Amino acid sequence: MIHSSRQARPTSTLRRTASATPSFNTSAADFSKQFNFQHLLNSPLPSPALPSIIPRHGKKPTSRPIRNAVRIFARVGVYFCAIAIVYWSIALARHLLFSPKSVTYVSLNVDDYNLAPQDHTALEAAPVVIADVHRKPKWTVSIPRDVDFPLKPSQYAQICAQSEDIIQQLHSSTGHSHLHTGFSESRRTATGFVDVQEAHDQGLLSSPTANQDQLDAGSIDIEGPMEAQRNAKAQAHDGRKDSGICRKSLTFVMESSDAGLGKTLLGLWMAFGLAQEEGRTFFIDDSNWAYGEYTTFFKPPPTPSCRPPPPTQRLPCPPQTRHLVVSTATYRWVFADLMESLSHDHHSHHKAARQQRAFSLARAGHDALFHLTGADAAYLSTRLADLDSTSRSRGGLIIGLHIRRGDRHPWERQYSDSYIPYSTYSSSAQSLLTAAFNPSNVTTLSPEAQTRLSASKILLASDDPETYSAPEFSSLSTELSQSQILLANKAALDAALPKPGPAKPPTEEPAFIKFVEPNVGWEGGFFASIFWGLGNAAEGRAAARGTREERPSQKPNEESKRLREYVGRAYLLDLKVVGSADQVVCGVSAFGCRILGVMKGWEGVREGGDGGWRNMDGGVGGWVGFIEGGD
Numbered sequence: 001m002i003h004s005s006r007q008a009r010p011t012s013t014l015r016r017t018a019s020a021t022p023s024f025n026t027s028a029a030d031f032s033k034q035f036n037f038q039h040l041l042n043s044p045l046p047s048p049a050l051p052s053i054i055p056r057h058g059k060k061p062t063s064r065p066i067r068n069a070v071r072i073f074a075r076v077g078v079y080f081c082a083i084a085i086v087y088w089s090i091a092l093a094r095h096l097l098f099s100p101k102s103v104t105y106v107s108l109n110v111d112d113y114n115l116a117p118q119d120h121t122a123l124e125a126a127p128v129v130i131a132d133v134h135r136k137p138k139w140t141v142s143i144p145r146d147v148d149f150p151l152k153p154s155q156y157a158q159i160c161a162q163s164e165d166i167i168q169q170l171h172s173s174t175g176h177s178h179l180h181t182g183f184s185e186s187r188r189t190a191t192g193f194v195d196v197q198e199a200h201d202q203g204l205l206s207s208p209t210a211n212q213d214q215l216d217a218g219s220i221d222i223e224g225p226m227e228a229q230r231n232a233k234a235q236a237h238d239g240r241k242d243s244g245i246c247r248k249s250l251t252f253v254m255e256s257s258d259a260g261l262g263k264t265l266l267g268l269w270m271a272f273g274l275a276q277e278e279g280r281t282f283f284i285d286d287s288n289w290a291y292g293e294y295t296t297f298f299k300p301p302p303t304p305s306c307r308p309p310p311p312t313q314r315l316p317c318p319p320q321t322r323h324l325v326v327s328t329a330t331y332r333w334v335f336a337d338l339m340e341s342l343s344h345d346h347h348s349h350h351k352a353a354r355q356q357r358a359f360s361l362a363r364a365g366h367d368a369l370f371h372l373t374g375a376d377a378a379y380l381s382t383r384l385a386d387l388d389s390t391s392r393s394r395g396g397l398i399i400g401l402h403i404r405r406g407d408r409h410p411w412e413r414q415y416s417d418s419y420i421p422y423s424t425y426s427s428s429a430q431s432l433l434t435a436a437f438n439p440s441n442v443t444t445l446s447p448e449a450q451t452r453l454s455a456s457k458i459l460l461a462s463d464d465p466e467t468y469s470a471p472e473f474s475s476l477s478t479e480l481s482q483s484q485i486l487l488a489n490k491a492a493l494d495a496a497l498p499k500p501g502p503a504k505p506p507t508e509e510p511a512f513i514k515f516v517e518p519n520v521g522w523e524g525g526f527f528a529s530i531f532w533g534l535g536n537a538a539e540g541r542a543a544a545r546g547t548r549e550e551r552p553s554q555k556p557n558e559e560s561k562r563l564r565e566y567v568g569r570a571y572l573l574d575l576k577v578v579g580s581a582d583q584v585v586c587g588v589s590a591f592g593c594r595i596l597g598v599m600k601g602w603e604g605v606r607e608g609g610d611g612g613w614r615n616m617d618g619g620v621g622g623w624v625g626f627i628e629g630g631d
Contacts, residue, residue: 411619
């Protein structure tokens with residue numbers, strides 16, 4: 001029997017009778033007899049109270065299932081009310097946000113929008129959110145007609161970044177914020193984009209004025225020197241002045257904030273291949289190129305049969321726009337689906353397909369555009385003929401070494417703050433010679449093998465003139481890839497200066513000495529500040545401090561243009577000669593090495609190919625085009 005530890009309230013009651021009422025006249029003995037509690041002490045403990053099965057107060061019992069059903073219906077009603085309130089709030093917000101007006105995006109902050117009527121044109125180049133006839137949100141890019149073409153590279157990059165933000169907002173407004181919202185998802189689609197001409201035709205943007213019609217007719221010069229020359233030549237020969245605007249086009253802007261030439265050159269080739277792939281007419285703008293005019297270095301590209309579009313229709317984003325503008329500042333958007341990552345790629349088959357497509361685009365541009373002109377073309381022909389007669393005709397092997405130093409550091413972690421050692425390059429060149437003429441590693445070569453080995457040549461190209469005298473290469477009997485134009489060190493520059501005449505006798509009058517900037521050589525390699533300072537020391541100092549203007553108001557002086565031209569010509573000649581070698585050894589972190597890979601062909605760079613291109617930078621497995629995040 002289980003006893004409760006609680007003391008339950010007694011259920012028995014004590015009844016009072018009239019005789020139980022005490023009287024003050026009663027004695028103590030009589031009182032104790034009247035109130036004897038013995039019967040209570042001898043009675044058992046009361047049982048705990050249990051719920052009664054009989055309804056109290058006359059109420060009928062309530063069924064539990066009915067109570068649960070009432071609660072469920074109440075909760076469902078609350079949920080439906082909450083959903084209705086949220087839906088109503090979203091609908092109201094969309095109505096307020098996407099009224100039949102255009103919204104100009106003026107900054108990267110998603111809250112900074114300016115409402116404007118549909119006949120309004122943005123005061124600066126920017127994406128514009130509009131509403132179509134069905135009151136659905138769309139967007140395009142508005143470029144003022146009085147803005148010079150091309151825009152600055154940073155402006156193109158800003159337009160693309162803002163366009164990505166607008167696409168993300170449109171995704172969010174349609175309840176698809178979980179989707180990828182960048183241009184990398186697909187080159188063929190961009191959520192809600194309307195091309196400029198279509199926006200004009202549908203009345204979503206202000207219609208072109210008479211000035212715009214003049215631009216469309218080609219009466220106003222909107223091209224750089226190279227493009228204007230091509231247009232004038234075409235108009236004189238085939239009457240292109242009366243031809244219409246190209247249906248689709250791609251304009252590559254040579255201007256870049258990067259002092260190096262390799263990044264621009266590789267992007268130019270890939271852009272040409274992309275234009276061919278998508279059926280676009282290809283144009284080149286060199287109006288603000290730091291190296292001068294395109295035709296100073298290369299033969300002009302094929303002349304198109306149609307006229308370029310007006311500047312207001314040339315857009316940097318999205319990639320599927322009808323008239324696309326490409327510059328170094330927009331690679332990450334235009335070539336988004338071709339970007340490589342330095343991290344390990346678990347989907348190797350996707351990486352190989354992406355790598356091959358990027359390579360094929362670059363190779364198409366190389367075959368069509370990489371043709372030197374003038375004295376450099378003549379020298380190159382002579383140099384290649386000399387290599388054939390002195391080496392290849394005797395069975396020799398020609399190995400090209402391309403060594404980049406300066407402000408370009410390897411991706412390999414142990415050398416990321418310095419450079420790949422010279423010994424790495426020399427050892428690779430020696431191993432190639434051994435594999436070709438002494439695979440069995442015998443102590444004495446056959447006469448034939450000895451003859452072929454002695455006829456072999458190792459060509460060396462570097463941005464650092466000190467590389468040519470490094471002891472690691474003296475035993476290999478290396479020679480310069482080309483001697484037409486060389487980057488000199490300070491000692492060579494000082495030696496070339498005219499010697500001062502005899503000192504004048506001292507005079508009592510104070511002497512005023514003209515300050516002359518000291519010579520700055522290329523010791524250590526190519527640095528951006530040295531390039532920008534050629535012929536203009538102030539601009540070089542500003543570049544070193546990071547305060548150089550993106551597009552200086554003053555054009556480069558004649559001395560700056562001449563020196564920059566020499567640097568570009570020397571770089572291109574080095575690439576041409578080294579790229580003609582049977583084997584190429586370089587570090588892929590340098591754009592010059594990637595260009596050499598394109599020159600050697602897909603079989604030379606692909607894994608399992610003929611090995612004509614060797615990468616010494618262990619930070620990445622093989623050939624790459626462009627790297628995510630820029631490089």
